[in-house]
Amino acid sequence: MNFESEYRIRPNQQVSLDTIETRTRGPFERKSDGKAVTEENVKVIRDLQYRMFVEREQSLLIVLQAPDAAGKDGLIRKVLGKMNPQGCRTYPFKVPNETELAHDFLWRIHHCTPSKGKVAIFNRSHYEDVLVVRVENLVPKSVWSKRFELINDFERILTANGTRVLKFYLHISPEEQLERFKERLDNPDKHWKLNAGDYESRRHWDAFHRAYEEVFQKCSTEDAPWYVVPADRKWYRNAVVSSIVAKTLRDMAPQLPPVDVDLDEIRQLYHQAHARQQESS
Structure with a gap:
């Protein structure tokens, strides 16, 4: 299966999340087959991220959005977090603080975007400003409705500067979410994740779906x-x-930079150093 083509939303495509499956095995007969693909992909990601870090010509931004308990943290921990931390950083965007609210909604986002050679992972993102603010009526429609085009302009600036942008919505069912909430209740190590607000958000499940659908169509x-x-x-x-x-x-095909030293000279210096080391020992 071509996952990139299968799950990509085309520009201006109308989406109905209610009709998109949340539970599938895709092309895999066994769970172990899927895990094997992930393991191989992680090796490729690590190698190419290293090349990009050394090349310092391109960057990658990965945006993660999802309902609570859909697995953003798990995805980062088990897949994306395997990259070299020297060139990769995760930004978990929470409720904006007083200083952030005093600026435009993209102010706190822009300085977290990746510099050349780096990967940035957004755990929630600038899209909260057309999602939660809409569903919970934090700002009027006259405000949030103008943000779709501002977001597109913002992401256009990033891509024009050599940043690739990937945006993932982790699509789970309300039944699966409730089961994961139960797992948190039953596991003391996960009690820190418990939040009464998560249950309140379930009451707005359909409203969030409609908000996401407009995000996908417009952005x-x-x-x-x-x-x-x-x-x-x-x-x-x-x-x-x-x-x-x-x-x-x-x-993106990141390349290691060309060698700008005389390798024969370096080899000679190595052999001389090795010989001196042998003599002293």
Whole structure:
């Protein structure tokens, strides 16, 4: 299966999340098959991220959006977090503070975008300003409705500067979400994740779906596409996202810089140093 083509939202495509499956095995007969694909993709991602870090000509921004408990943290921990931390950083965007609210909604976002050679992962993102603010009526429609085009302009600036942008929506069912909430309740190590607000948000499930659908239609572009990834099965989610990230990095084709030293001279210096070391020992 071509995951990149299967789950990509085309520009101006109308999306109905209610009709998109959340639980699938795709082309995999066994869970182990999907995990094997993820493991191989992680190796490719690590290698190409290293090349990009050394090349310092391009960068990659990965945006993760999802309902609570859909697996953003797990995806980062098991897949994206395997990259070299010297060239990769995760930004978890929470409720904006007083200083951030005193600026435009993209102010706190822009300085977190990746510099050349780097990867940035957004755990939630600038899209909260056309999602939660809309559903919870934090700002009027006259404000948030203008932000779609501002977001497109913002992402256009990034791509024009050599940053590839990938945006993933982890699509889970309300039944699966509730089961994961139960797992948190039953596991003391996960009690820190418990939040009464998560249950309140379930009351707005349909409203969030409608908000996301407008995001996908208006903000999935050729250069900054959205992908709706079935996420009820964690291993399948990981296989899909890792495949798309690996393919993107292959397309970016980062190259190691050309050698600008005399290798024969360096080898000679090495052998001289080795000989002196042998004599002293």
